[in-house]
Amino acid sequence: AQKITQTQPGMFVQEKEAVTLDCTYDTSDPSYGLFWYKQPSSGEMIFLIYQGSYDQQNATEGRYSLNFQKARKSANLVISASQLGDSAMYFCAMREGGSYKLIFGSGTRLLVRP
Amino acid sequence: NAGVMQNPRHLVRRRGQEARLRCSPMKGHSHVYWYRQLPEEGLKFMVYLQKENIIDESGMPKERFSAEFPKEGPSILRIQQVVRGDSAAYFCASSLQGTSSSPSDTQYFGPGTRLTVL
Numbered sequence: 001a002q003k004i005t006q007t008q009p010g011m012f013v014q015e016k017e018a019v020t021l022d023c024t025y026d027t028s029d030p031s032y033g034l035f036w037y038k039q040p041s042s043g044e045m046i047f048l049i050y051q052g053s054y055d056q057q058n059a060t061e062g063r064y065s066l067n068f069q070k071a072r073k074s075a076n077l078v079i080s081a082s083q084l085g086d087s088a089m090y091f092c093a094m095r096e097g098g099s100y101k102l103i104f105g106s107g108t109r110l111l112v113r114p
Numbered sequence: 115n116a117g118v119m120q121n122p123r124h125l126v127r128r129r130g131q132e133a134r135l136r137c138s139p140m141k142g143h144s145h146v147y148w149y150r151q152l153p154e155e156g157l158k159f160m161v162y163l164q165k166e167n168i169i170d171e172s173g174m175p176k177e178r179f180s181a182e183f184p185k186e187g188p189s190i191l192r193i194q195q196v197v198r199g200d201s202a203a204y205f206c207a208s209s210l211q212g213t214s215s216s217p218s219d220t221q222y223f224g225p226g227t228r229l230t231v232l
Contacts, residue, residue, distance in 0.1 A: 004156075033218055035220070035221075037223070042225075043203065043225065043226050043228070044223065044224070044225040044226060045157070045205060045207075045223035045226070046223075047220055047221075047222055047223070050218060050220060052218055091156055091157070093156075093157075095219075100145070100147065100162050100169075100170070100209075100219075101147075101159040101162070101170075101173075102147075102149075102157070102159065102207075102221060103159075104156030104157045104158070105156055106155060106156050107154075107155075107156055
């Protein structure tokens with residue numbers, strides 16, 4: 001069965017430092033996509049980054065990169081040079097190839113300290 | 115280049131009343147999804163619609179909840195006879211390709227409607 005696990009309910013990071021948010025997943029489908037979304041205190045869900053199961057390279061989008069370790073079934077989000085505006089909930093989600101449902105983890109609340 | 119629009123942003127209803135949540139997808143998107151988020155939890159899939167068709171409503175409660183996406187106008191999520199347990203944030207997302215797509219078909223979310231049932 002599909003499952004997404006985020007084991008860090010909350011994390012702190014100092015401004016300008018890098019931080020890694022963990023995500024592990026479980027699926028038997030060889031074709032799948034992994035997504036990260038940011039939910040600031042205002043409540044909207046903002047798409048950050050996508051990684052496909054067949055992608056050879058780790059995805060990067062500006063200060064966001066995805067540390068994709070397929071054998072370990074992990075897709076950790078790395079945020080470099082943290083900013084105060086990065087304080088938010090972060091959700092990892094997965095979608096199998098033949099499906100349209102996004103399965104979400106329980107989220108990690110990140111707090112960036114000045 | 116407007117994103118997904120949802121209204122109202124906040125909705126307060128008394129028990130037994132009806133709630134209507136509206137969603138307009140991104141321009142060019144014809145696939146709409148509704149998700150529900152309970153406090154301190156991730157989003158849970160409710161229903162997937164294309165224009166005039168419900169493709170999958172497996173995540174919808176069997177009673178009181180319905181959804182539509184008419185040929186013209188926004189998608190509507192309707193909750194009849196609301197109860198306190200319906201209090202949640204309801205998110206709409208849209209995508210370009212839908213069911214036949216690769217996993218890379220990204221769903222873009224609206225700002226959500228926060229429903230409070232008194």
